[in-house]
Every structure is written in structure tokens, then in C-alpha cells.
Amino acid sequence: MTSNAATKPLTQEGDTFSLKAILPPLLAIIVGMIMVILDSTVVNNAIPKLVEYFNTDLKTIQWAITGYTLALSAVIPLAGWMTDKFGAKRIFLITIVMFTLGSLLCGLAQSPEQLILFRIIQGLGGGMVAPIGMAMVFKLAPPERRGSIMGVLGIPMLMAPAFGPVISGYLVDYVSWHWIFIINLPIGILAFILGKKYLPKTEPQKSTHLDILGMCLAPIAFAMLAYGVSEGGTDWSSTGAITGLTIGGIALILFIIVELRQKYPLLELKVFKSSDFTRGIILTWIVQMALFGATLMIPLYLQNIKGYTALHTGWIVMPQALCAGLMMPISGRLFDKIGARPLAFCGLSVIAAAMFILSTVNVDTPIWMVIVAVCVMGLGMGSTMMPLNTHVLNSAPRDLVSRVTPLTSAAQQVVVSFAVTGLTAYLTSHINTHMATIGKTGDPQTALVAGFGDTFFLTACIVSVGIVMSLILRKPKMQQIEKISEEVDPAMMMGH
Structure with a gap:
């Protein structure tokens, strides 16, 4: 626009x-x-x-x-x-x-x-x-x-x-x-x-110009990859997994080639040439994966394992959003003074701690322990989301800054879909594995709890990788930030 x-x-x-x-x-x-x-x-x-x-x-x-x-x-x-x-x-x-x-x-x-x-x-x-x-x-x-x-x-x-x-x-x-x-x-x-x-x-x-070819290839690539991951959770050698990953992979490669050659691409992939931008957006994806993985897994655990109603579950997970909202203005002021690296390191560390706590849950886990983990996670989310998003914008090449927001917004939804699909497949696979281990005489609840613990632990490990990556974040040059501030236009919110 x-x-x-x-x-x-x-x-x-x-x-x-x-x-x-x-x-x-x-x-x-x-x-x-x-x-x-x-x-x-x-x-x-x-x-x-x-x-x-x-x-x-x-x-x-x-x-x-x-x-x-x-x-x-x-x-x-x-x-x-x-x-x-x-x-x-x-x-x-x-x-x-x-x-x-x-x-x-x-x-x-x-x-x-x-x-x-x-x-x-x-x-x-x-x-x-x-x-x-x-x-x-x-x-x-x-x-x-x-x-x-x-x-x-x-x-x-x-x-x-x-x-x-x-x-x-x-x-x-x-x-x-x-x-x-x-x-x-x-x-x-x-x-x-x-x-x-x-x-x-x-x-x-x-x-x-509208990038019609990119518009067609992107949904095929991401949908088929998500389908392949979903099927792979049951059996990576299954026809569905192989077909989905193969078609999705080919479509993704074609999409990347098309976008890099287009004068007006659907998504401006050239911004990934900036190492600062790439590190920042990967950390953003890790935070999003943890956030949406938790918002899916915690209600499932509370209702299927602990036996809580949907309304009780809603009250229990509510503090996560409230704590995130509490931290956002604070992290915004801190970002102006100290930059993204210390906030990302501390925030991701807090999120990882919450995930490790959740990885230890069982049938008898007191609810206060879950609430503490939810609150801690919210504080970590609020500490990292705004600083990382701002860092990504500031790190973009100056001539491509107006194309950053459409890319990050669309990529966020793709990452969320992969997180939901991948973690669901992982949870289902590990529950089945534990069910086979305990046999018919074992308690099915034990297998369910173990599956949730494994999934939360995997998420904690992914966030831990982000903690290490946060140490190599670099603060963009002031001249670049000032130039970006001058170029920011509402059109960048909508795909230009």
C-alpha cells in the first residue's frame, strides 16, 4: 500500500x-x-x-x-x-x-x-x-x-x-x-x-505485481510438510509421511527459488542474508513454538490427566497471558536501554525452567506447581517477544525493511502450525511407545503422563538451544535503526 x-x-x-x-x-x-x-x-x-x-x-x-x-x-x-x-x-x-x-x-x-x-x-x-x-x-x-x-x-x-x-x-x-x-x-x-x-x-x-506462483507454492509446501510431520509421528516410513515430506520439500525448494528471483516476491527471503536478522527470527520462532506448544499441551494435561473441567483449565492457564502482559511494557523500556540480548537470554532461560518443571508432572502433581510454571512462562514470554520482534525489524537490511513484517507474520503462523503438528505427533508417538512398554496389565494413565513429560522435556530442550543462540545476538548500528524509523510505513503491516 x-x-x-x-x-x-x-x-x-x-x-x-x-x-x-x-x-x-x-x-x-x-x-x-x-x-x-x-x-x-x-x-x-x-x-x-x-x-x-x-x-x-x-x-x-x-x-x-x-x-x-x-x-x-x-x-x-x-x-x-x-x-x-x-x-x-x-x-x-x-x-x-x-x-x-x-x-x-x-x-x-x-x-x-x-x-x-x-x-x-x-x-x-x-x-x-x-x-x-x-x-x-x-x-x-x-x-x-x-x-x-x-x-x-x-x-x-x-x-x-x-x-x-x-x-x-x-x-x-x-x-x-x-x-x-x-x-x-x-x-x-x-x-x-x-x-x-x-x-x-x-x-x-x-x-x-502479484506473485501468483509464490502464492500457489507456499500453501502446498507448508501444508504438505505439516501433513508429513503429522503422519511421521506414527510411522516415519509410512506412505503418508514420505509423500507429505517429499512433495512439501520439493514445493518448498521451488518456492525459495521463485521468491529469490521475483522482483515483487510474496515473501522477501533476501532478508535472511542478514545474519543478525536470521538469528533474531529463529529465536522468535523458538519462543512461538514454546508458547503455542504449551497452550495446546497444558489444557490436554489438565483435562485428560488431572480431570479438571474446561472452565477450571481456563482459570489455571489465564495467568500466563496476564504475566506476559505485565512484563511487556517493562521489557520495552529495558530494551531501549540494554538491547535484546540480555532480555532474550533471561526470558528464554525462564521459559526453559518452566518447561523443565512441566516435564516432571504426573497424576499427583499439585496444581500450584502447574500454576507457578504457567506464571513463570508468561513472564518469560513477556520479556522476550517484544524485544525480539523489535530486534528483527532493526536488523533487517535497510532496503528491505518494508518487507519484514509480512514475512515475520506469515512465518510465525507457519511455525505455529509446525509446532502444533510436530508436538502432537511427538506426544501421540511417545504415549503409544509407553503403552507398549507397560503392556496390557499396566496403568494407561502412566503412559499418558510419561508422554506429556517427554513432550514438555523436548520443548525445554528446544528453548535451551535458543538460550545459547541468544548469546550471539548483536545490537544493530544506530544509523540503521534511525534509517528504519524513517522508512516504517503502515504498508509494511500489510504486505508491502
Whole structure:
């Protein structure tokens, strides 16, 4: 999206800024973003109920999460091109409708296959809501007040992950799992009405070339690799594992070749030539893998091993998001003074400690021990996420900085899908191994607990690798940071 887009600040230079003037369109964007963020947190807590309801297994139902995140990764890089071509307001409203329709269909799903398909539809709509919404807020607010407006926007974005599992738990326990999706219907309608009435009209701009080949290869590569990893958890020599990994690997190689040769690539892979950028983004991926692995595994452990209800589980995992939100502003101020390396080292160490604690859980583990681990993990997440994201942006080559956010956002969703698929496959495989070891006379709960312990231990080991990597982070040169600050444009939030 070009920097002179039709969306203009609601107050011009010399005018007195009034929050009242920007509140209606800001509210429309906030409602839409809350709906999408909530949906990304409510499903994990409902996984045991979905497995039971559809009479299926974890390996199958996890695709309701994986398919959703892969769909997000497919459309995030297209947000900028779509808004340039058709206008930001129009695309924002269309994506709200698509997400809301997908939510309704998910609530009406009659089989796991239908649920997975409808979650993909949700993801295709939801992937553009946040980047377009953030860019519209950036354009609507005057430059001198953008920080405070972004702060207002950030409050519900932090609260949604905290209350999502609790809302999900209540609906699953006292209403029906269908309502974790159907509840989006009134929210989506409200977001559409507010957006239709209050968002300023934006005219289409001259758009750049669309990388159609890259757009086709990326979903094939990532989906097939995820499928191969999922099948490999049962048997790496199986036809499904070999087929998925082979097709996915070939598609990934072709995608990389195409992107490096494109003048306007879907994802700008040339940024990986910067070693500082590469180290930073790998650490970001490790944090994301730990975060989403934990948000999947902890509810499964609490409900399947400890016997807690979905609502109780929601209350237990809630402190993770609250502690992360508490640490984010603190880590932001510390980052300005000491840089990313000490924060990443300390934060990753704390996350690893939490994972090692969780790797020791069993049937008799006191719940306070789990809550402590959850809180510690949240503090670690809050200490690392913002500093690492900012470090990645600062480390990008100056001529490619406007292409960084689409790449990191899309890659994050791909990493999440691989984390969910890979850890689920690892958990299932190790439970089966322990079941075979104890035999028919053993206690199945023992095998389940051992499988969870192994999976948490694997995650702790991965985070430990990140701790070592954090020691070689380098602070970008001040001239580069200043240049990047001048070049940052809302278009970079949407795929340009």
C-alpha cells in the first residue's frame, strides 16, 4: 500500500486532537480484532471435548488448529496487495464477513473433516483483519498521537488471550462447544455495522505485481510438510509421511527459488542474508513454538490427566497471558536501554525452567506447581517477544525493511502450525511407545503422563538451544535503526 493512501488522519495539522473523533472507527477495528484474537485462543481449551464429541483422535482434531494457522499464513502477505487493489475498508469488511461466516459453519460442523474445512475458511478471513486494522489505525491517528492510540488498541489485544480460555471453558462446560464459534456471530455483525458506518472510505491505489506462483507454492509446501510431520509421528516410513515430506520439500525448494528471483516476491527471503536478522527470527520462532506448544499441551494435561473441567483449565492457564502482559511494557523500556540480548537470554532461560518443571508432572502433581510454571512462562514470554520482534525489524537490511513484517507474520503462523503438528505427533508417538512398554496389565494413565513429560522435556530442550543462540545476538548500528524509523510505513503491516 502506498504511503499516500486515501485514508487520512481525522485531525489535520494544527487541529486539536480529540479521541472522540477517532473512537467510532477505532471501536470498529478493535471489535473485529478481538473476535479474531479470541478465536485463536478458545479452541485449544476445547480440544478434549472435540475429540470426545467427534469420536476421533488428537492427531485428527489438531488439524482444526493447524489448518487455521496455515490459512492465516497464506493470506497475510496478500493484505497489502488486496487493499491497494480494492480499498482497505472494503477488504476489511469482506474479511469480517468471511470470518463470521466461517465461525457459523464451524459451529454447525457435523464431522471433524467439516470442522477443519470451516476453520480454514475462518483463517482465510481472519488473516487480513489484524494487519489491515493496524494499518488503518496508523493512518487515522495523527503522528504525534499514534503511540497513545496504539496503546489503546493494545489493551484488548492483551486481554483477549487472557480471557479466551476462560470464555471457552465456560461455553464448553455449561452451554456447548458449538458456541465457542457461534459466539463470533453477534461480534462479527457488530464489527461489520460499525465498520460500514464509521470507517472512512478508501479508494483503490495502484497495486504492484502479484506473485501468483509464490502464492500457489507456499500453501502446498507448508501444508504438505505439516501433513508429513503429522503422519511421521506414527510411522516415519509410512506412505503418508514420505509423500507429505517429499512433495512439501520439493514445493518448498521451488518456492525459495521463485521468491529469490521475483522482483515483487510474496515473501522477501533476501532478508535472511542478514545474519543478525536470521538469528533474531529463529529465536522468535523458538519462543512461538514454546508458547503455542504449551497452550495446546497444558489444557490436554489438565483435562485428560488431572480431570479438571474446561472452565477450571481456563482459570489455571489465564495467568500466563496476564504475566506476559505485565512484563511487556517493562521489557520495552529495558530494551531501549540494554538491547535484546540480555532480555532474550533471561526470558528464554525462564521459559526453559518452566518447561523443565512441566516435564516432571504426573497424576499427583499439585496444581500450584502447574500454576507457578504457567506464571513463570508468561513472564518469560513477556520479556522476550517484544524485544525480539523489535530486534528483527532493526536488523533487517535497510532496503528491505518494508518487507519484514509480512514475512515475520506469515512465518510465525507457519511455525505455529509446525509446532502444533510436530508436538502432537511427538506426544501421540511417545504415549503409544509407553503403552507398549507397560503392556496390557499396566496403568494407561502412566503412559499418558510419561508422554506429556517427554513432550514438555523436548520443548525445554528446544528453548535451551535458543538460550545459547541468544548469546550471539548483536545490537544493530544506530544509523540503521534511525534509517528504519524513517522508512516504517503502515504498508509494511500489510504486505508491502
